[in-house]
Amino acid sequence: xxxxxxxxxxxxxxxxxxxxxxxxxxxxxxxxxxxxxxxxxxxxxxxxxxxxxxxxxxxxxxxxxxxxxxxxxxxxxxxxxxxxxxxxxxxxxxxxxxxxxxxxxxxxxxxxxxxx
Amino acid sequence: xxxxxxxxxxxxxxxxxxxxxxxxxxxxxxxxxxxxxxxxxxxxxxxxxxxxxxxxxxxxxxxxxxxxxxxxxxxxxxxxxxxxxxxxxxxxxxxxxxxxxxxxxxxxxxxx
Numbered sequence: 001x002x003x004x005x006x007x008x009x010x011x012x013x014x015x016x017x018x019x020x021x022x023x024x025x026x027x028x029x030x031x032x033x034x035x036x037x038x039x040x041x042x043x044x045x046x047x048x049x050x051x052x053x054x055x056x057x058x059x060x061x062x063x064x065x066x067x068x069x070x071x072x073x074x075x076x077x078x079x080x081x082x083x084x085x086x087x088x089x090x091x092x093x094x095x096x097x098x099x100x101x102x103x104x105x106x107x108x109x110x111x112x113x114x115x116x
Numbered sequence: 117x118x119x120x121x122x123x124x125x126x127x128x129x130x131x132x133x134x135x136x137x138x139x140x141x142x143x144x145x146x147x148x149x150x151x152x153x154x155x156x157x158x159x160x161x162x163x164x165x166x167x168x169x170x171x172x173x174x175x176x177x178x179x180x181x182x183x184x185x186x187x188x189x190x191x192x193x194x195x196x197x198x199x200x201x202x203x204x205x206x207x208x209x210x211x212x213x214x215x216x217x218x219x220x221x222x223x224x225x226x227x228x
Contacts, residue, residue, distance in 0.1 A: 004158070033215065042120070042204050042218030043159070056213040091158065095214075105216075107158035 002026075004108035006092050012114045013082055021077040021111045025094030032075050033105060034067055035091040043091055049075060082115045089113070120219035122205055127225045134192040136222045138205030141186060145207040148181065149216065150190045153202045162190070162203075192224075200226045 005024040013019050025032050030051055035043035045059040049069045060066075064082075069075040079086055089112050093105035119141045128134045140148065146167050151159040165172045165179045165188070172179045178191040188205055202223050206216040 031214075035216075040220070042206070042220050043216070044218070045215040048213045048215055056211075056215065059215070093159075105161075107160075109156070109158040 004092055004094050004106050006090075006108035006111050008111060009109065010112045010114075012116060015082060015084060015115055017082055019079050019082055019113065021079075021090050021113070023075045023077070023092030023094075023108060025073060025075070025092070026096075026106055027073075029094035029096050029106075030072070031095040031105075032069060033093045033095075034075070034077050035093065037089045037091055037110070039088070046077070046090075079113075082113075084115045087113055087115045120205055120207055120217055122203075122219035122222045124220070125223050125225070127227060128195050129227050130195060130197055132195055134190075134195045134199070134224055134226075136190045136192075136203050136205075136224065138188040138190075138219055139186055140188065140205070140207045140217075142207055142210070142217070143183070143186060144210040146210060147208045148179075148188050149206040149208070150177075150179065151204040151206060151218075153204065153221070159204065195224075195226050197226045197228060200224055 007022045032049040034046040037043040047067050048056040052072045064080045067077045089110040091110045093107045095105045122138045147164050149164040150162045152162050153159050163174050163177050165181050176193045180189045202221040204221045205219045209215050
């Protein structure tokens with residue numbers, strides 16, 4: 001596609017429920033990143049995929065968070081037993097190369113997750 | 117450790133210049149970035165600078181880098197109301213993940 005697409009754009013869920021957030025990167029981009037942006041803060045790194053594998057998951061806050069990218073394109077971020085503190089905007093970004101420093105990344109518009 | 121700090125808020129009059137400042141801690145960062153975020157939108161890359169440069173100019177944008185003080189600034193000339201947004205400074209980690217470490221953002225308000 002023309003840009004990075006994230007669905008849903010908004011998600012409201014009850015505490016304790018399971019949620020899945022989807023990211024559709026730019027076609028052909030091998031690098032995919034998930035970030036989390038809490039209110040009034042800058043984005044914080046969660047996980048980085050190069051192709052199908054998670055090359056760096058050091059930002060995942062705990063084992064309730066998990067992400068997959070089975071075919072090297074679409075990625076799903078999965079959160080189990082959601083807590084109110086998980087409420088944030090979850091941003092996905094993709095890049096044609098690993099990091100592509102000179103290009104930065106292309107970010108999606110994010111999924112706003114609200115846990116009530 | 118890695119940490120990026122920015123002032124929270126800046127208000128300028130339309131037509132004036134805006135200067136947004138940022139300090140970072142990781143001296144091994146190779147690239148530093150400025151991103152813009154408008155309400156409800158994703159992050160838009162504005163410009164970046166490589167660590168061996170002192171200055172980069174791109175139309176109305178000027179980036180200054182002081183490596184000794186680990187200080188980065190973004191100057192927007194002839195600021196317009198459409199420039200009102202949150203601006204994030206970010207450094208890239210020197211490992212193979214190339215993940216970005218963001219500041220908390222500076223909210224720029226342009227008054228008519």
